Amino acid sequence: MKDDPVHANHHVQRDYPGKVKFCPLCGGAIAARLIIPENARRNVCTRCGFVHFPGPKLVAGCFVVDGGRVLLLRRGIEPAVGKWTFPGGYVDFGENSADAAVRETREEVGMRVALGPLLGVFTDSMSPALTVVIYLAAPGIDAPSLSDEATEVRYFAPDEIPWHDLAFPTTTDALTAWVASTRSSR
Numbered sequence: 405m406k407d408d409p410v411h412a413n414h415h416v417q418r419d420y421p422g423k424v425k426f427c428p429l430c431g432g433a434i435a436a437r438l439i440i441p442e443n444a445r446r447n448v449c450t451r452c453g454f455v456h457f458p459g460p461k462l463v464a465g466c467f468v469v470d471g472g473r474v475l476l477l478r479r480g481i482e483p484a485v486g487k488w489t490f491p492g493g494y495v496d497f498g499e500n501s502a503d504a505a506v507r508e509t510r511e512e513v514g515m516r517v518a519l520g521p522l523l524g525v526f527t528d529s530m531s532p533a534l535t536v537v538i539y540l541a542a543p544g545i546d547a548p549s550l551s552d553e554a555t556e557v558r559y560f561a562p563d564e565i566p567w568h569d570l571a572f573p574t575t576t577d578a579l580t581a582w583v584a585s586t587r588s589s590r
């Protein structure tokens with residue numbers, strides 16, 4: 405492979421961590437071993453002893469709420485292109501999840517938001533590779549704008565949520581939690 409840019413291959417990403425074959429540190433073969441004192445079988449490098457602890461990747465995002473309505477974007481990229489979700493993305497290694505939520509919101513919809521409390525932490529049991537952390541946020545002075553990742557943006561009241569056109573199960577779960585929170589706060 406040359407030094408050309410590559411498009412993310414979402415199909416092969418789903419092979420992680422089940423199909424990891426070699427140690428990421430030394431390239432040695434991986435084999436299942438009983439780990440002590442955890443007493444669980446994990447993949448271990450047969451050469452250097454590196455224990456491969458696969459965990460979910462963390463995604464952070466914002467529910468930008470203005471006047472009782474939440475900002476959603478229509479996704480411009482795979483997966484789930486054309487579907488609605490909130491601004492968010494992967495937390496970088498070493499990055500605070502709150503900082504990542506603010507950064508992703510600025511990158512995707514051009515808004516410098518003021519972060520509020522945590523709305524919740526959401527996991528799709530059918531797609532355990534991701535855990536999603538969502539914060540409530542207030543818009544700053546910037547109006548929402550479009551990007552490669554957001555081809556349409558608009559605010560939705562609780563009774564306007566496009567339930568049948570949402571990107572991911574975690575999007576549905578998070579919006580369900582938000583709608584419930586708006587009812588209980590009335």
Ligand SMILES: [Zn+2]
Nearest residue numbers: 427430449452
């Ligand atoms: Zn190794």
